[in-house]
Amino acid sequence: MKPFAYHQPDQIPDAAKLLTSIEDSKLVAGGMTLIPTLKQRLASPAALIDLSKLAGLKGISDGGTTITIGAMTPHAEVAASKLVQAKIPALAALASMIGDPAVRSRGTIGGSVANNDPAADYPAGVLGLGATIVTSTREVAADKFFLGLFETALQPGEIITAIRFPLPLKAGYAKFKAPASRYALVGVLVAKFADGVRVAVTGAGPGVFRVPPMEQALSQNFDPSAIAAIKIDTDGLTSDIHAEADYRAHLVTVMAKRAVDAALG
Amino acid sequence: MGNVIGIGAAPKRKEDQRFLTGRGNYVSDIKRPGMAAGVFVRSPHGHAILRGIDKSAALAASGVVAVLTGDDVAADGLGSLPCGWGITDAKGVPMKEPPFPMLAQGKVRFVGDMVAFVVAETVEQANSAAELLKIDYEVLPSVVGVLDAVHPGAPQLFDDVPNNICCDWELGDKSAVETAFRKAAHVAKLSLVNNRLIGNPMEPRAAIAEYEPGTDRYTLWSTSQFPHVVRFLMGALVLKIPQHKLRVVAPDVGGGFGVKQFHYGEEAVITWAARRVMRPIKWVASRSEGYVSDRHGRDHVTEAELALDETGKFLAFRVKTLANMGGYLSTFGPNIPTNLYGPLLSGVYTMPAIYCNVKVVFTNTVPVDAYRGAGRPEATFVLERIVDVAAAEMGIDRVEIRRRNMIPKEAYPYQTPVLVQYDSGDPMGCLDGALAAADVKNFGARKAASQRKGKFRGLGYSTYVEACGLAPSRFAGRLGARGGLYESATVRVHPTGQVTVMIGTHNHGQGHETTFAQIVSDKLGVAFENVDIVFGDTDRVQFGMGTYGSRSLVVGGAALSKAADKVIVKGKKIAAHLLEAAEVDIQFEAGKFSVAGTDRTKTFEEIAGAAYVPHDYPLEVLEPGLEEQAYYDPVNFTYPGGCHIAEVEVDPETGTVTLVNYTAVDDVGTVINPMIVEGQLHGGIVQGVGQALYENAVYDDGSGQLLSGSLMDYCMPRADHLPMMKVATHSTLCTHTPMGVKGCGEVGTIGSPAAVINAVVDALSHLGVTHVDMPATPNRIWRLLQNASLPVAAE
Known part of the structure; x- marks a missing residue:
């Protein structure tokens, strides 16, 4: 790890100001991705701006027709939340499948969403549930937020403060864990709303994506059989030492069916 | 006064007191006055000419x-570095034995070469400075797989090693095998x-x-x-430091598995x-560094053929293997795929x-050397796999074909056609025990239950024997x-009767401090707690060859x-x-010297007290003190064996x-501590x-990059990958070791891959699937099922 300056502001505007004023500075939330990267000297920011003391970024609140999760809320808290378990059990289940207990205790939803790792679980949850990303400056719909491999719509100086989830009628998440890393080799979140079904896939490609043919089929008939024959195009899917693209494509269908099964309880 | 805890008892491990309370003493715990930090700069290329290094910045x-x-x-x-x-x-x-310089000279030959x-x-300063080195590499194409490496025209690692072949080794009677194959009713390939x-x-x-100028000694x-x-090796052959001026200490070591025996x-x-710098220096590898520098294991490509008569009796076995050595010869490297493979x-x-x-x-890969089992798992895998292939092709039950060919208990000692003579064993007994313990007779019902869930269930057998307790020196000398x-041990009895043992093996997780204390407690009648085992320090322990090859107890x-x-x-002389x-x-x-037929005892x-306070003592004929040393060179290997049965369920969807x-x-053989x-x-x-x-080290051909270079990409087995295991012993006693022991460190690794596959x-x-290569990952199984045109998906 190389030396860096360390800031721990307690107000969001101060953090945003530091972020824009210090060249090559980085936000650190739970640090579950950033800290190992620093230790391996793969990144060497001039300054770290620690978000842990910022007021109002932690906790889960009931908005009646929505649930809002503060950006600094750790995965373990989401997984254990009675509110999330009651209103969006698929989201609590997703949080419980991230990493290991240590990662779930430190890692945060805001950090995961901002990092947009192509194999992370939360992007599938956020996109699949059609959530809204609340930042220090605006609100962004999930559909406009995730822009591919580690890329998001976040502007310089912009800080995620919360994620607001609408309540689905039903939702399920199925994850095929990469055996070594326990990231999603393929993870699929399926959510049924009054106006249709959303299907979001993580792990299979360079970024989280939706599967319109499955969404249409499930909107007609919310049953695994409705999508059993839908095959995913292997173009653009990831191929690596763990899984070839056609295998990942196959798993998307399998995991989507299992997510529907999970949604149906 | 504590109790005698002898052979066959299962006391908790003595060493766990310090390990479980965080009081171990590992190399990285040690701090020396004025200690500096060292880091190794390693080649990022699999194969390159090293044109020069500019150190100035x-x-x-x-x-x-x-x-x-x-x-x-x-x-x-x-x-x-010697082989x-x-x-x-x-x-x-x-064999071709090109030099292995401790820091690369002229060329680098694997990613991680220093x-x-x-x-x-x-x-941190060392790491930052390392980034400032200007290293001029002329990158060459790398070759990482053995099949490619022996091809004419492949990148050549060494100018004087044509086709990258270090040695074309053979064992056995080629013409007898050819004759048997000509007569065979069936040949499995x-x-x-x-x-x-x-x-x-x-x-x-x-x-x-650390170097101490006052005494001219290195530690x-x-x-x-x-x-x-x-x-x-280092003192006499590499650095030319006289043995008495060099102390090597291996304190608590957190696991070895072979990786640390080079x-x-x-x-x-x-x-x-x-x-050179007149200061102590410490280096601690990162996990990533370990991946590209710890010696790797296995890596064979093999063609095997088994000849059988019409009843399924084995007539001959022919095995041709290409074994990967990596970029240089490591300490035991060429011995592993030859002498520890062919004879098994x-x-x-x-x-x-x-x-x-x-x-x-x-x-152009990390040098390959011994890894738990070392050669013997490879031998067992090829044999036990081809036995299954032959059984399937001939329509003979897999257990039955094994029974028909097993060495009967009464045929021991048994001379194989490949050098080794097994002293003892009862493979049939192990097989029968395993069949019962695995509840094989009800497997059909379990398979049907899996089928109802859309899963495929399979049962796999593996029998095995290994040669361990390395090794008879004379025999090993003939093999190269x-x-x-x-091995050596000193038993030092203190004046008060407590005992310190100095032994040349090394305990890095095996529980030696417990097992060896039980042996002393048993033999001398000394309380278990009154025995300490010292190891891992050349200044304290007379000599030793160390711990590997299931040799420590044996x-x-x-x-x-x-x-x-x-x-x-x-003691008897003193008592007399x-x-x-x-x-x-x-x-x-039971810890007492007595005159036969009387109640006179000491x-x-x-006796220990008399030996050190020799007022009433036969000083004319006997030296004071009570400390004895012994060296033991075995007359044969030991041959643990057994039968493993694995049961798997395959999800055809994933x-x-x-x-x-x-x-x-x-x-x-004899079990000293059944818990251990x-x-x-x-x-x-x-x-x-x-x-x-799960595990697979994968290199990128051409660049020689290790693609599975972290715990995120190299899958170690985890607790949730495993069922509760049924483990039992069915022992025959080794006929030539003093206690009848055979060794147990590697048996699990040797028997299990074939059973699972x-x-x-x-x-x-x-x-129609007849073989699956390891590791049987979901992707690989899915691909096989695609190629087998699985008639129906699970649903």
Whole structure:
């Protein structure tokens, strides 16, 4: 790890100001991705701006027709939340499948969403549930937020403060864990709303994506059989030492069916 | 006064008191006054000409103490890292043995090859300075696989090693095998890959070196399984330091599995550097560094053929293997795929003729050497797999074909056609025990239940024998060993009767401090708590060859047993004097010396006291003191064996293989501590399961990059991958070790890969699948099912 300056502001505007004023500075939330990267000297920011003391970024609140999760809320808290378990059990289940207990205790939803790792679980949850990303400056719909491999719509100086989830009628998440890393080799979140079904896939490609043919089929008939024959195009899917693209494509269908099964309880 | 806890008891492990309370003393815990930090700069290329290194910016960086390269090594005239075995080909031509410089000279030959050592005040400063080195590489194409490496036109690692072949080794009677094949009713054939593995001990490798000018002595603390061997190899052959001026300490070591039983260049560089800079230096490998520098294991490509008569009796076995050595010869490298592989190809079967040819091949990968089992899992895998293939092709039940060929218990000692003579064993007994424990008779019902869930269930058998307790020196010498393979122990009885044992083996997780204390407690009648075991320090322990090859109890324990016997012999002489009796009339039992047929006795403590306070003592004929030493060189290997049965469930939708049941019945000879044996078996089995289902070291051809270079990409088996295991012993006693012990450290790793893969193949056999290469990952299974055109998906 190389030396860096360390800031721990307690107000969001101060953090945003530091972020824009210090060249090559980085936000650190739970640090579950950033800290190992620093230790391996793969990144060497001039300054770290620690978000842990910022007021109002932690906790889960009931908005009646929505649930809002503060950006600094750790995965373990989401997984254990009675509110999330009651209103969006698929989201609590997703949080419980991230990493290991240590990662779930430190890692945060805001950090995961901002990092947009192509194999992370939360992007599938956020996109699949059609959530809204609340930042220090605006609100962004999930559909406009995730822009591919580690890329998001976040502007310089912009800080995620919360994620607001609408309540689905039903939702399920199925994850095929990469055996070594326990990231999603393929993870699929399926959510049924009054106006249709959303299907979001993580792990299979360079970024989280939706599967319109499955969404249409499930909107007609919310049953695994409705999508059993839908095959995913292997173009653009990831191929690596763990899984070839056609295998990942196959798993998307399998995991989507299992997510529907999970949604149906 | 504590209790005697002897052979066969299962006390909790003595060493766990310090391990479980965080009071262990590992290399990285040690701090020396004025200690600097060292980091190794490693080649990022698989194969490149090293044109030059500009150190100037690095030397000028903050906190830098020294920057050393291969040129400095050459200027100091230091030796090459030695290989401990010299094998020869069929014509008696010695293997090609190119130099292995401790820092690369002229060329780098694998990603991770060391090119420089940077010493600074702190690790961070050393790392920062390392980034400032200007290293001029001319990158060459890399070759990483053995099949590619032996092709004419492949990148050549060494100018004088054509086709990268280090040695074209063979064993057995080629013409007898050819004759048998001509007469065979059936010939089974199998091509397979034995996947490359990375050991991943929990503690990364580390070293500290210090030079004391006042005494002209060096001390090296290293994460080693064999400190005396490091002292010899490094001192005598690499750095030319006289043995009495070099101390090597291997304190608590967090797992080895073979990875730490080699003399590494890092040890030599840091020891040499410590004198150059006149300061102690510490180096601790990162996990990533371990991946590209810890010696790897396995990596074979094999073609095997088994000849059988019409009843399924084996007639002959022919095996041709290409074995990957990596970029250089490591300490035991060429010995592993040859001498520890070919002689095991008879397994537990009567196999009239065997021919084995192994081409030992250099590639642009980390040097390959011994990893738990070392050669013997590879032999077991090819044999037990092809037995299943033959059974399927001939329509003979897999258990039945094994029974028809097993060596009967009464046929021991059994001479195989490939050098080794098994002293004892009962393979049929192990098989019967395992069949019962695995509840094989109800497998059909379990398979049907899986089928109802859309899953395929399979059962796999593996029987095995291994040669361990390395090794009879004379025999090993004939095979090419350049050192002896005995072991030594000293039993020091203190004046108050407590005992300190100095032994040449090394405890890095095996529980030796407990097992060896039980042997002493049993033999001398001393309380278990009154025995301490000292190891891992060349200044404290007389000599030793270290711990590997399931040898510690077999060879070290035997030396200990002999030394304890000598203590008893001397004690009897002292007792005879004190009790005014003839020496032949003195009996020793349960910690008491007594005159036969009388109630006159002296306790062990009284005898110890007399030995050190010799007021009433036969000083004319006997020296004071009670300390005895013994060296033991075995007359033969020991041959543990057994039968393992794996049961798996395959999800055809995802290709996931789940190990649902595992049963092992092993013949490890006399069991000193059944709890420790069970733990060794569990650990060994898990590592074999890891190879079968999860672990795979993958290199990118051309660039030579290690693609599985982290725990995120190299899948170690985890607790949730495994079922509760049924482990039992069915022991016959070794006929030539003092206590009848055979060793248990590697048996689990040797028996399990074939059992698991045979189970996977069984689960998929109805689809025409006849072989699955390791690791049987979900992707690989799914691909097989696609190719087998699985008629229906699970739903």
